Amino acid sequence: MSSVSVPPPKCLQKPLSVPHRHMFGPGPSNVPPRILEAGANPVIGHMHPEIFEIMSDIKSGVQYMFQTQNSMTLAVSGTGHTAMECAIFNTVEPGENVLTAVNGIWGERAAEMAERIGARINTIVAPPGGFFTNVEIEQALSKYRPVLFFLAHGESSTGVLHPLDGIGQLCHKYNCLFLVDSVASMGGAPLYMDQQGIDILYTGSQKVLNAPPGTAPISFSERACQKIFNRRTKPVSFFLDLSWLANYWGCDGKPSRIYHHTGPVSAFYSLRESLAVLVEEGLEKSWERHQQVAEYFHAGLESMGLKLFVKEKKARLPTVTTIVAPHGYDWKEITTYIMKTHNLEISGGLGPSVGMVLRVGLMGCNSSKANVDMDRANRQPGVMACKRGALIVLEGVDKAGKTTQCNKLVQALQQSGRPVEMMRFPDRTTTIGKLISAYLEKKSDLEDHTVHLLFSANRWELVPLMKKKLEQGTTLVVDRYAFSGVAFTSAKPGFCLDWCKQPDVGLPKPDLVMFLQLSPAEAALRGQFGEERYETSVFQRTVQQKFEQLMKDPSVNWQVIDAAQGVDEVHKDITNYSLNAINIAQNLPLGELWK
Ligand SMILES: Nc1ncnc2c1ncn2[C@@H]1O[C@H](COP(=O)(O)OP(=O)(O)O)[C@@H](O)[C@H]1O
Numbered sequence: 001m002s003s004v005s006v007p008p009p010k011c012l013q014k015p016l017s018v019p020h021r022h023m024f025g026p027g028p029s030n031v032p033p034r035i036l037e038a039g040a041n042p043v044i045g046h047m048h049p050e051i052f053e054i055m056s057d058i059k060s061g062v063q064y065m066f067q068t069q070n071s072m073t074l075a076v077s078g079t080g081h082t083a084m085e086c087a088i089f090n091t092v093e094p095g096e097n098v099l100t101a102v103n104g105i106w107g108e109r110a111a112e113m114a115e116r117i118g119a120r121i122n123t124i125v126a127p128p129g130g131f132f133t134n135v136e137i138e139q140a141l142s143k144y145r146p147v148l149f150f151l152a153h154g155e156s157s158t159g160v161l162h163p164l165d166g167i168g169q170l171c172h173k174y175n176c177l178f179l180v181d182s183v184a185s186m187g188g189a190p191l192y193m194d195q196q197g198i199d200i201l202y203t204g205s206q207k208v209l210n211a212p213p214g215t216a217p218i219s220f221s222e223r224a225c226q227k228i229f230n231r232r233t234k235p236v237s238f239f240l241d242l243s244w245l246a247n248y249w250g251c252d253g254k255p256s257r258i259y260h261h262t263g264p265v266s267a268f269y270s271l272r273e274s275l276a277v278l279v280e281e282g283l284e285k286s287w288e289r290h291q292q293v294a295e296y297f298h299a300g301l302e303s304m305g306l307k308l309f310v311k312e313k314k315a316r317l318p319t320v321t322t323i324v325a326p327h328g329y330d331w332k333e334i335t336t337y338i339m340k341t342h343n344l345e346i347s348g349g350l351g352p353s354v355g356m357v358l359r360v361g362l363m364g365c366n367s368s369k370a371n372v373d374m375d376r377a378n379r380q381p382g383v384m385a386c387k388r389g390a391l392i393v394l395e396g397v398d399k400a401g402k403t404t405q406c407n408k409l410v411q412a413l414q415q416s417g418r419p420v421e422m423m424r425f426p427d428r429t430t431t432i433g434k435l436i437s438a439y440l441e442k443k444s445d446l447e448d449h450t451v452h453l454l455f456s457a458n459r460w461e462l463v464p465l466m467k468k469k470l471e472q473g474t475t476l477v478v479d480r481y482a483f484s485g486v487a488f489t490s491a492k493p494g495f496c497l498d499w500c501k502q503p504d505v506g507l508p509k510p511d512l513v514m515f516l517q518l519s520p521a522e523a524a525l526r527g528q529f530g531e532e533r534y535e536t537s538v539f540q541r542t543v544q545q546k547f548e549q550l551m552k553d554p555s556v557n558w559q560v561i562d563a564a565q566g567v568d569e570v571h572k573d574i575t576n577y578s579l580n581a582i583n584i585a586q587n588l589p590l591g592e593l594w595k
């Protein structure tokens, strides 16, 4: 009998398999072969002289990257969070006041860390996408008199690059240390630690530096060291205690180094190589490249009809772009689709920006015009679904002008060279459509649930064709859709909206639904009702109310059009919305209705 009761796991008997991916999210970014290979060097002792030399090279590289003469410059073993805790745990003692600027997730995290060590937390808060003026910062400094002020230079959750000039001086005026998080911005946007009076600055290895995650450069000013080394209490963390780290990194001037923890030597190799790459390019060239690529990318996004989340150009982070999540789409569907079809990571929002944005990171070697172009080329006909046509629906009560406007829109889009076709529901030409037509013409009677399901079946039978056309890049302009289905049946006694929606759940989701709004009085001026079923003003009024209920659903991109205007004015409005929807839809997956 075997002495082990847990058998060897089958999964570990298979070889390791990691796919290649375009890492265009907010990090980690792609690690180029040169840096990967550096990490594959032999592992030697973390206290061997060769490793100390590598650590010393890293220190010089970080001083250059941070633009600082601080001798207390090193890289902590861990990610940006480790550096964040290292900064806060060393500088703050229980009961002291800390001020954090919250305009995204990082200010929230800093406050949480400081709170955990018993500090008194004060915050200044700006909405996601916003930032703070020096006047606001000074007011808070003078009010709370904190020992430490935290600010994120690159707020990767919202895409904001915070201005830094003058803030260090303000902090020092109020005897406060200035802590800056530059995890997402370092190397991609100008920052001068010493000149800007930053007391503690940290970043991560996995962003612009293009090294694997696991090391976090950090530097402390003389002023910060004064406070840290004159504490009354020991820092709460042994692992992050700066006096130990300073010795391990040879920053304390002592002749010998004492074992503290085992440094991740392979990660040091990669970090050294990534700093060498930055030194080769030059810091200013790297800043310039990130800025130029970001502007090129932003212009491309705007030309596709997408909106940038950060309004002020100068406050846009060049490394991580935030795009307003297109109305009516589920951001998760978009990121999943892009991953599935292009093997490319982009991400949704984080913390306060969840649901509001999509985030695209172009950092370090990933920041190139070629990558922006590749991103666009991926959306070329080769991957048809990506350059798909838009599904545009016109809804409204009878005589609102749906048929008139569908025809005009199709004509206008055709004239501008766009592939487009018109459809209408019910489609009376199919077998099911013929049953519906006979019912509408009062030539036959059908039970109400049955006819509702027939209307839905009439849409489903055309779904394969619709999908094919959309995928081939043809825009479909549709006269009535599932919304009419729900509004008309639920206007009958004994039907609720929810039941009526069920058969249509999962239909192709329109990229745009325009509701032609027209009062019953105005509709009456456009002629008598015909002979068909439903063509009475009482019934149409109830239908209108049901449409209004449906329009409250934010998962559908509704636009209300004033259909009382002249035909040409209505056409102009409809064309504008449609062109915008076509532009956006070609880069997005087709959604599923009410799912
Ligand atoms: N903006 C408008 N102003 C005035 N009359 C209109 C307008 N749009 C359409 N009409 C007229 O109203 C009637 C109903 O239009 P139609 O497009 O068939 O509406 P629906 O398809 O919504 O029932 C037609 O006689 C049409 O010429």
Ligand SMILES: Cc1cn([C@H]2C[C@H](O)[C@@H](COP(=O)(O)OP(=O)(O)O)O2)c(=O)[nH]c1=O
Pocket: 398, 399, 402, 403, 424, 425, 426, 440, 455, 456, 479, 480, 481, 482, 484, 485, 486, 488, 489, 533, 534, 535
């Ligand atoms: C699409 C659809 C339409 N209808 C109704 C709306 C219309 O009164 C009728 C037929 O519409 P339609 O043939 O488009 O005529 P109109 O010119 O009035 O728009 O069927 C439903 O009851 N359920 C549905 O699913």
